[in-house]
Amino acid sequence: MPARVATSPRSSVLGRIIRSDNVSGWALVSPGVVLIGIFGLLPVLMSLQLSFQKSDLLTPETPWVGLENYRKLADDPVFVEAIKHTIIYTALFVPGTMLVGLLVAAAMNRSLRFMSVYRTAAYITMAVSTISQGIIFLWLTDRDYGLVNAGLRAVGIPSQSFLASPSQALFVIVAMTIWGWTGFSVIVYLAALQGVPAELHEAAAIDGASAFTRFRTITVPLLGPANLFLLVWLTINALQLFDEVYATTRGGPLRATTVIVYYLWDRAFVHFDAGYAAAMAYALFVVILVITAIQFRLARKHVHSS
Amino acid sequence: MTTTELPDTEGAAPQTLSTDRRPRFRLPFSPWHLVLIPLTFLLIVPLLWMLITSLETEGEANRFPPVLLPERPRFANYSEAWAAAPFGHFFVNSALVTLVVLASNLIVCSLAGYAFARIRFLGRGALFVTLMATLMVPFQVTMIPVFLIVKWFGDNVWAGLGIDHIGALMLPNLATAFGIFFLRQFFQTVPVELEEAARVDGTSRLGVLFKIVLPLSLPAMSTLAALTVLTSWNDFLWPLIVITSQDQMTIPLGLSYFQGAHRVKWPLLMAANVMSLLPMLLVFVGAQRYFVQSVASTGLKG
Numbered sequence: 001m002p003a004r005v006a007t008s009p010r011s012s013v014l015g016r017i018i019r020s021d022n023v024s025g026w027a028l029v030s031p032g033v034v035l036i037g038i039f040g041l042l043p044v045l046m047s048l049q050l051s052f053q054k055s056d057l058l059t060p061e062t063p064w065v066g067l068e069n070y071r072k073l074a075d076d077p078v079f080v081e082a083i084k085h086t087i088i089y090t091a092l093f094v095p096g097t098m099l100v101g102l103l104v105a106a107a108m109n110r111s112l113r114f115m116s117v118y119r120t121a122a123y124i125t126m127a128v129s130t131i132s133q134g135i136i137f138l139w140l141t142d143r144d145y146g147l148v149n150a151g152l153r154a155v156g157i158p159s160q161s162f163l164a165s166p167s168q169a170l171f172v173i174v175a176m177t178i179w180g181w182t183g184f185s186v187i188v189y190l191a192a193l194q195g196v197p198a199e200l201h202e203a204a205a206i207d208g209a210s211a212f213t214r215f216r217t218i219t220v221p222l223l224g225p226a227n228l229f230l231l232v233w234l235t236i237n238a239l240q241l242f243d244e245v246y247a248t249t250r251g252g253p254l255r256a257t258t259v260i261v262y263y264l265w266d267r268a269f270v271h272f273d274a275g276y277a278a279a280m281a282y283a284l285f286v287v288i289l290v291i292t293a294i295q296f297r298l299a300r301k302h303v304h305s306s
Numbered sequence: 307m308t309t310t311e312l313p314d315t316e317g318a319a320p321q322t323l324s325t326d327r328r329p330r331f332r333l334p335f336s337p338w339h340l341v342l343i344p345l346t347f348l349l350i351v352p353l354l355w356m357l358i359t360s361l362e363t364e365g366e367a368n369r370f371p372p373v374l375l376p377e378r379p380r381f382a383n384y385s386e387a388w389a390a391a392p393f394g395h396f397f398v399n400s401a402l403v404t405l406v407v408l409a410s411n412l413i414v415c416s417l418a419g420y421a422f423a424r425i426r427f428l429g430r431g432a433l434f435v436t437l438m439a440t441l442m443v444p445f446q447v448t449m450i451p452v453f454l455i456v457k458w459f460g461d462n463v464w465a466g467l468g469i470d471h472i473g474a475l476m477l478p479n480l481a482t483a484f485g486i487f488f489l490r491q492f493f494q495t496v497p498v499e500l501e502e503a504a505r506v507d508g509t510s511r512l513g514v515l516f517k518i519v520l521p522l523s524l525p526a527m528s529t530l531a532a533l534t535v536l537t538s539w540n541d542f543l544w545p546l547i548v549i550t551s552q553d554q555m556t557i558p559l560g561l562s563y564f565q566g567a568h569r570v571k572w573p574l575l576m577a578a579n580v581m582s583l584l585p586m587l588l589v590f591v592g593a594q595r596y597f598v599q600s601v602a603s604t605g606l607k608g
Contacts, residue, residue, distance in 0.1 A: 021425045021426050021427050022427045022428045023427075024421070024425055024427070024511045025421045025425040025426070025427025025428075025430060026421075026427055026428075028417045028418060028420060028421035028425070028511065028512075029417070029418040029421045029422065029427075029433065031413075031414045031417060031418070031481065032414045032415060032417065032418035032437075032481045032486055033418070033433065033437070035414065035480050035481040036437055036440060036481055036482075036483055036486075038455060039448070039452055039455065039477070039478040039479075040437075040440035040443070040448065040483060041436070041440055042451070042455070043447070043448035043449075043450075043451035043452050043455065044440070044443055044447060044448060044451075046451035046454070046455075047447050047448060047450060047451050050450060050451065057450070057453065057454065104345065104349075107338070107341055107342060107345060108342065110336075110338060112336050112338055112339065112342075113335075114339070115342075117346075118342045118345075118346045120591060120594060121346040121349055121350050122346065122349055123590075123594065123597070123598060124350070124353070124587065124590060124591070125349065126536075126590070126597065126601070127536065127540075127583075127586050127587055127589075127590035127597070128353070128583060128586075128587075129539075129540040129542070129557070129558045129561075129582070129583070129586070130540065130542055130558070131542055131558045131559075131561050131562045131565075132356075132558075132561065132579050132582060132583050133352075135561070135565055135575060135576075135579050136352045136353070136355070136356050136576075136579065137352065139355070139356075139359065139572050139575070139576065140352060140355060142572075144368075144370060145367065145368055145369065145370050145372060145572075146372075147351075147355055147372055149370075150370065150371040150372050153371065154371075179349075179352065182349060184601055187598050187601040187602055188601060188602065190602075191602035229604075233604075236444070239444075240444055240445070240446060242446075242542075242543055243542045243543060243558075246542075246546070246562070247562060247565070261446050264446055265446075265543070265546075265547075268449075268450050269547055274450050277450060278450055278451075281444075281446050281447040281449075281450070282447065284444065284446060284447070285443065285444060285447045288442075288444055289442065292442075
């Protein structure tokens with residue numbers, strides 16, 4: 001759109017500046033720019049600076065320590081363990097959520113009576129806060145009185161410790177968070193499925209393709225953009241797992257569920273080693289950037305965006 | 307809504323598999339209900355179990371195999387939970403934080419989104435790219451400095467914005483780069499001719515935004531509102547970092563605090579949990595369309 005100033009009949013120099021698109025543009029964006037500048041942009045730089053310092057968040061003295069925080073990071077066995085847990089969690093949670101979301105969405109992608117009730121039941125997991133979720137699953141998987149163990153007993157499997165067991169806790173958190181993200185992934189997949197033209201299915205059906213073959217050869221490829229979005233979005237969120245761990249295991253038992261962000265929070269706000277935590281945060285940032293870039297690169301090869 | 311099932315092919319080629327397999331008799335309802343009912347049940351079992359436990363006595367909850375239905379629903383769990391922690395405070399705090407964050411986001415993001423969509427001003431491109439870059443930064447990277455910045459605001463500007471005040475929960479969330487991006491995308495689809503006519507008649511930029519563009523953008527605004535409410539209401543990590551006093555806690559933090567104090571009193575804990583979830587669940591079901599839209603549009607347009 002061309003600037004309108006020139007058409008204004010009585011334009012003094014000052015009037016032109018005040019009325020110009022420059023002023024109105026900047027005036028309108030300034031509240032947002034100031035807020036995001038202070039709370040979004042500035043902290044990125046401060047965090048970088050902090051990662052080269054020693055800080056306890058309270059005293060104003062923050063001596064410069066150079067690369068020491070990063071060096072400490074490489075030698076910290078708990079951090080290495082936290083990375084391992086985060087990778088295992090992400091590798092299970094992301095495909096798990098996508099698979100569950102796709103299956104539920106495929107079952108719900110039809111017009112039937114009561115469909116809105118079914119869909120609401122699937123979506124609603126999205127509205128449940130992570131803390132509520134954690135409390136519910138602690139109770140569901142309770143070793144002595146839990147509903148899940150009752151189900152296992154009924155089919156002849158002995159009671160499990162679940163969240164109280166170092167070898168099982170992380171997997172219970174995977175299952176719990178898949179449940180929590182079901183609503184989200186179902187919505188994404190349903191939106192995508194509704195964009196698949198029915199004529200393609202009809203044509204293939206006439207040619208004798210079974211329902212499964214049609215799903216595999218028509219529907220799945222057309223879901224490319226939805227798959228890519230979920231892959232990236234769920235991965236970013238999985239790498240930032242915190243709330244559910246806090247609500248259930250607090251990183252235990254025996255640090256079995258200490259993931260990166262939990263350790264980071266613990267360092268910064270329990271042990272007040274903020275410089276070290278900032279270095280950890282930056283390492284996480286770089287990892288997220290690299291993984292996202294790789295996913296987009298791979299996706300460009302395989303996804304046929306419409 | 308499209309159905310992926312193939313339509314009746316009775317009149318078509320008789321050799322297709324699907325017609326051969328079709329049973330002789332017909333159920334009075336679609337067989338898909340037989341899949342969907344158990345599936346849906348499985349998905350809401352955790353919530354049902356929470357509700358059932360919240361009505362049991364502690365004796366009933368601590369029995370194995372579990373009591374699937376309490377003998378007499380014990381509503382006293384709710385009043386006891388309500389009395390055991392200042393849940394009223396938590397609700398008011400959550401509502402205040404969410405309302406302020408919501409109002410601010412809608413105003414600030416629509417102003418900026420409009421400017422980015424329609425006004426050509428010096429530095430627009432660079433500014434937009436810079437703002438969008440912050441979308442890639444995870445909160446964990448910025449949370450320690452944001453803590454320090456909020457602390458500074460509390461010490462130097464107004465204590466109500468500082469550490470351990472609900473103002474600290476609002477301040478860093480008053481605007482989001484995502485909101486600006488989202489509204490800009492939508493504003494670009496509003497026909498520009500409408501605005502030009504009004505501009506020629508001498509309406510100001512703000513006038514155009516509020517009288518013409520925003521009324522046409524209600525679906526986008528509602529979608530952004532749904533997303534903002536959900537995020538703000540359920541936020542946990544940031545409140546955990548800045549709030550320590552009970553009377554400043556929001557619902558998720560208050561619930562977590564309550565959990566710590568009543569670890570294995572499951573009926574009490576579940577009653578508290580039901581009370582905490584109820585407002586958001588009601589809002590969600592009532593405005594489901596917008597919540598669904600908010601997810602679908604981030605996924606497929608964003």
